[in-house]
Amino acid sequence: MQLEQLEKVPGLLQAIVGKTFKNGLSQLRTELENALGTKHFAAYGLVAEDAVWQYFTAQKNNNLVQLLDKIADPTAHRQQRRNRLLDHLIARFGESFSEYVAALARPDADPEDNPWRQDFSEYLRNKARFLQTIHTTGAERGRGFDYRLHDQYEQPDVWNSSNVSGLQKRVCRLLGIDSFRSRSLLGTLPYRVEVVSRPNRQGAPVHYVQLESREEAGSKRLNPLRPGPIMRSNSFKSKEWAEKYQLLVYQNLWQKDILKGRNIEGDMAHSEVYFDYPFKVPIGDKEVIYELKSEPIPEEALDTFLSELRDLVKPQSAQDQEGFHLVEHILLRPDDERDDLLQLSLGCHPDETPRDPYSFWLTVVLPKEAGRFEYEDFQQFAEQTFRREAPAHLALRFCWVTREQLLHFEPLFEAWLEAKARCSPDECHVTDAANNLIKWLNETSCSCACEHQMEEKSPCG
Numbered sequence: 005m006q007l008e009q010l011e012k013v014p015g016l017l018q019a020i021v022g023k024t025f026k027n028g029l030s031q032l033r034t035e036l037e038n039a040l041g042t043k044h045f046a047a048y049g050l051v052a053e054d055a056v057w058q059y060f061t062a063q064k065n066n067n068l069v070q071l072l073d074k075i076a077d078p079t080a081h082r083q084q085r086r087n088r089l090l091d092h093l094i095a096r097f098g099e100s101f102s103e104y105v106a107a108l109a110r111p112d113a114d115p116e117d118n119p120w121r122q123d124f125s126e127y128l129r130n131k132a133r134f135l136q137t138i139h140t141t142g143a144e145r146g147r148g149f150d151y152r153l154h155d156q157y158e159q160p161d162v163w164n165s166s167n168v169s170g171l172q173k174r175v176c177r178l179l180g181i182d183s184f185r186s187r188s189l190l191g192t193l194p195y196r197v198e199v200v201s202r203p204n205r206q207g208a209p210v211h212y213v214q215l216e217s218r219e220e221a222g223s224k225r226l227n228p229l230r231p232g233p234i235m236r237s238n239s240f241k242s243k244e245w246a247e248k249y250q251l252l253v254y255q256n257l258w259q260k261d262i263l264k265g266r267n268i269e270g271d272m273a274h275s276e277v278y279f280d281y282p283f284k285v286p287i288g289d290k291e292v293i294y295e296l297k298s299e300p301i302p303e304e305a306l307d308t309f310l311s312e313l314r315d316l317v318k319p320q321s322a323q324d325q326e327g328f329h330l331v332e333h334i335l336l337r338p339d340d341e342r343d344d345l346l347q348l349s350l351g352c353h354p355d356e357t358p359r360d361p362y363s364f365w366l367t368v369v370l371p372k373e374a375g376r377f378e379y380e381d382f383q384q385f386a387e388q389t390f391r392r393e394a395p396a397h398l399a400l401r402f403c404w405v406t407r408e409q410l411l412h413f414e415p416l417f418e419a420w421l422e423a424k425a426r427c428s429p430d431e432c433h434v435t436d437a438a439n440n441l442i443k444w445l446n447e448t449s450c451s452c453a454c455e456h457q458m459e460e461k462s463p464c465g
Contacts, residue, residue, distance in 0.1 A: 087124075090128065090132060090135060093135055097138050097142060099134075099138060099142070101178075126180075130177075134177040137173065141174040141177055145171070145174060145393075146170060146395060147170040148169050150167055151421070152424075152425055153167050153425065160422045160426060162186065162421040162422060163422065165185060168184055168185065171393060171394060172330055174393055175390055176327070178393065181326050182326075189327045189371050189414070190325075190410060190411065190414065191325065194217065194218050194316055195217055195257075195317055196216050197213065197214070197216075197257065198214050199211055199250050200214050201243065204239070208241075211240040211241075212237055212238075212246070213294075215233060215234045215235040217316065234313065235278075235296045235297055236299075237294050237295060237297075238294055238295065240285070245294075248283075251419070252281065253281075253296055254411070255411060256281055257279070258408065262280050262281060263277055263279060263314055264277065264278060264280050264310075265307075265309075271300065273302065274300035274301060274302060275306040276298050276301065277297065278296065278297040278298070279295065279296035282294075319408055326374050326376060327370075328370045329369040330366055331417070331441075331445070333361055333363075334362050335424065336438055339432075340435050342435050342439075343439065344439045344446075345442070346442055346445060346446065347446050348446065364397050365399050365401065366394070366398055366399070366400050366401065367401045367402075368390060368400060368403065369403045369413060369417075370405070371405060371407065371410050372404035372405060373406060373407055402450060403448055405448070412444060416437070416444055419437045420437040420440070422437075424437075424438075
């Protein structure tokens with residue numbers, strides 16, 4: 005009988021050999037007694053205890069080892085030691101990261117008053133990133149970006165690029181923003197608006213604007229009738245006009261009720277969804293109206309299709325990224341009789357504008373719904389950081405924009421940057437792109453550099 009029970013011990017132990025024992029041997033003995041029973045524990049307890057304990061202690065990272073590590077070198081002590089080391093290394097370059105931690109751990113603020121505050125480990129990571137690029141942020145502190153830079157393929161290298169000003173690199177690191185590249189701050193949209201070129205029956209290229217979903221392959225199609233794009237325009241002969249329509253669709257697709265349904269003339273069984281924003285293109289002596297619309301869908305499926313499509317394109321800010329865009333006003337100065345003029349309202353009084361809105365002015369465009377930027381105290385900290393780090397002769401204009409405003413701004417800003425980069429001493433076609441950006445800057449309400457106090461010699465006067 006004893007031999008039979010002894011053979012069962014390994015099987016009984018399998019249930020507990022993988023466990024962790026926070027209370028050490030006392031917990032182990034209790035577990036063994038429960039597994040073997042009081043009678044057999046008295047006979048085989050020492051053998052079983054030795055077997056399980058050897059298995060447990062052979063694990064290099066068992067919970068007892070972790071507890072001993074915490075006692076010998078607590079996490080708080082390791083963080084303090086690393087913090088002192090980072091402070092020392094940063095100080096050797098004549099730099100400081102103190103403003104960040106002062107805002108991060110204000111003693112006069114409760115957590116509910118300052119919900120954006122990060123834990124100390126995240127603060128140390130941001131501090132280490134600042135140290136890693138300190139040679140760049142220091143040496144290029146006063147350097148602007150190269151607005152004529154081209155990549156190896158002779159394409160403008162001004163978007164999705166590290167070609168940014170030293171101020172942008174430095175402020176990103178001081179604010180703990182992961183990337184300083186010039187890029188879209190919008191999260192990945194669940195749809196895309198593309199220009200697709202194909203040959204017609206005569207072999208000449210024609211161009212379409214298409215709305216497509218980014219859904220994974222195999223997922224439910226939004227078009228219930230056939231695969232392909234959700235919506236498509238009629239064909240353009242000019243790619244330039246197709247790209248203009250693409251921009252118009254991208255900027256306005258999210259607006260409420262701009263997608264509508266209607267019956268198809270001559271087909272009572274089917275309907276279609278269309279983009280209610282007519283686009284007229286002059287061709288010869290007449291105008292051709294271009295329209296983005298879906299393929300025919302069954303009448304009974306129209307409401308469901310339209311509801312799903314509106315959900316797809318509505319603004320969603322959950323994946324938006326922290327960051328900002330810098331607009332140097334001097335690059336918008338007029339050099340053509342068709343160029344529009346900057347007429348900026350600084351927010352103090354509607355009629356107050358700078359005497360010279362081009363020289364020594366920067367507009368900073370920031371998404372106020374992304375990450376920590378949605379909190380007012382972090383917005384103030386970001387503005388203070390900019391004012392502290394920007395060259396003293398520059399005046400700053402801050403535009404905290406919604407996601408909808410950013411959807412308008414970014415395509416205009418990207419188009420202007422690329423048009424500016426393509427300019428040469430002999431030829432430059434930047435007027436249209438610049439005028440579109442200037443119109444947005446003139447119409448968008450932004451913060452005033454002089455707040456509500458108008459001094460006689462302020463930049464707002």
